[in-house]
Amino acid sequence: MTQRTVLSRGRLSSGREVDLAIDSESGRIVEVGTISLQPSDKVEDCHDMVILPAPVEIHAHLDKALLNQNLPYDLNPTGDLDGAISAMQSIDLTSQDVFRRAKQAVLEMIKNGTTTVRSHVDIRDPIGTSSLRALMELSTWLTESKLGTLQLSCLMGRQLSGREGKRNRALLEESIELGVDVVGGCPYLDDNPKEALKVLLDAAMEAGRPIDLHTDETLDKDIFTLQHLVDEVDRRGVGAGVTASHCVSLSMQPEKTQLEIANRLAETGISIAVLPQTNLYLQARGINQAPPRGIAPAKLLIQAGVNVAAGADNVQDPFCPVGRLDALETASMLVLGAHLNPDVAWEACSNSSRRALGMEEITFAVGNQADLLVVSGKDLRSAITQATPDRLVIHKGKVVSRTKVSSSMSI
Ligand SMILES: [Zn+2]
Numbered sequence: 001m002t003q004r005t006v007l008s009r010g011r012l013s014s015g016r017e018v019d020l021a022i023d024s025e026s027g028r029i030v031e032v033g034t035i036s037l038q039p040s041d042k043v044e045d046c047h048d049m050v051i052l053p054a055p056v057e058i059h060a061h062l063d064k065a066l067l068n069q070n071l072p073y074d075l076n077p078t079g080d081l082d083g084a085i086s087a088m089q090s091i092d093l094t095s096q097d098v099f100r101r102a103k104q105a106v107l108e109m110i111k112n113g114t115t116t117v118r119s120h121v122d123i124r125d126p127i128g129t130s131s132l133r134a135l136m137e138l139s140t141w142l143t144e145s146k147l148g149t150l151q152l153s154c155l156m157g158r159q160l161s162g163r164e165g166k167r168n169r170a171l172l173e174e175s176i177e178l179g180v181d182v183v184g185g186c187p188y189l190d191d192n193p194k195e196a197l198k199v200l201l202d203a204a205m206e207a208g209r210p211i212d213l214h215t216d217e218t219l220d221k222d223i224f225t226l227q228h229l230v231d232e233v234d235r236r237g238v239g240a241g242v243t244a245s246h247c248v249s250l251s252m253q254p255e256k257t258q259l260e261i262a263n264r265l266a267e268t269g270i271s272i273a274v275l276p277q278t279n280l281y282l283q284a285r286g287i288n289q290a291p292p293r294g295i296a297p298a299k300l301l302i303q304a305g306v307n308v309a310a311g312a313d314n315v316q317d318p319f320c321p322v323g324r325l326d327a328l329e330t331a332s333m334l335v336l337g338a339h340l341n342p343d344v345a346w347e348a349c350s351n352s353s354r355r356a357l358g359m360e361e362i363t364f365a366v367g368n369q370a371d372l373l374v375v376s377g378k379d380l381r382s383a384i385t386q387a388t389p390d391r392l393v394i395h396k397g398k399v400v401s402r403t404k405v406s407s408s409m410s411i
Pocket residue numbers: 059061120214245313314
């Protein structure tokens with residue numbers, strides 16, 4: 001028998017106390033309940049800690065993460081999306097700096113429990129595919145070090161259609177040849193969104209890759225390309241593996257339209273990535289009376305049966321100056337900004353995101369993969385509320401990070 005790691009006296013999200021044994025070789029759960037320890041067991045005391053399915057970061061921008069460490073805060077003086085895009089164009093990104101910051105960010109995520117990450121990466125002139133190459137190197141390093149998994153999606157420059165899109169189409173081809181995991185872009189920003197969507201879907205289908213599109217990141221309800229995406233995916237019959245990120249303008253549509261789209265998203269199998277952190281920061285600038293939240297209507301979508309994933313998007317860069325690289329923070333924002341219950345919020349940050357990536361879900365049944373976050377708290381709600389650094393992170397059955405804090409107070 002191989003060695004087991006036993007999580008002793010941990011709590012499930014409901015607060016129920018259990019022991020959980022993981023086979024070190026297969027990385028799978030082999031026993032749940034009250035466990036009789038074997039002499040070879042490695043025991044982790046999880047008393048007063050909650051055992052959760054490990055979160056997934058469905059939507060990071062590791063090439064931009066932590067840029068604010070070296071930049072003035074007011075690089076994006078308008079604080080909106082256009083201001084952030086302009087700010088990025090004024091920054092000289094070198095692949096060494098991209099690698100360094102991305103590694104720092106991803107290690108912080110792992111420390112916080114997120115061992116699976118999908119990152120978008122800018123592909124445009126003058127940087128071409130240099131950031132992609134740097135992040136591919138990081139992805140290989142992470143896999144080899146067995147700390148986590150990094151999936152990369154190209155984020156193509158805004159113009160893909162017509163004569164002006166020729167260079168970006170060539171860069172898309174180059175990215176696919178290099179081995180980018182996911183095809184992505186912002187077709188809603190193109191002069192011809194329908195054509196840009198076709199370019200991206202054709203490329204993804206031809207290469208057999210999933211697709212993840214920045215979609216309608218605007219409060220302008222007349223920009224509503226999500227409809228074209230649903231039509232096109234429906235026509236091609238390729239819903240699984242398609243993710244629409246942001247969908248801000250969906251939040252501005254009449255409820256009847258939202259419900260119609262939600263039903264069609266559920267039918268086609270398209271996942272929606274809800275991104276409260278950056279949307280709250282960039283959207284509704286200058287609106288003082290009843291500012292919209294700019295968050296896709298997560299609750300309505302979930303009720304319609306849509307797979308709703310959630311992520312943090314930008315962290316400490318011109319698109320969002322704050323963020324802890326911690327899924328418990330994203331879950332808290334979903335509770336506050338999207339009115340999800342804590343358990344539904346955590347599902348969006350963990351298993352729904354895994355479904356969007358086509359990954360096996362994490363449950364606490366025997367035989368399931370042990371990708372787990374163990375964090376101080378008496379139940380899920382208290383874990384999200386406190387979000388203490390006291391954590392044990394398990395990836396494929398192995399402890400990859402352990403953080404212990406102690407405090408004392410003189411009274
Ligand atoms: Zn994004």
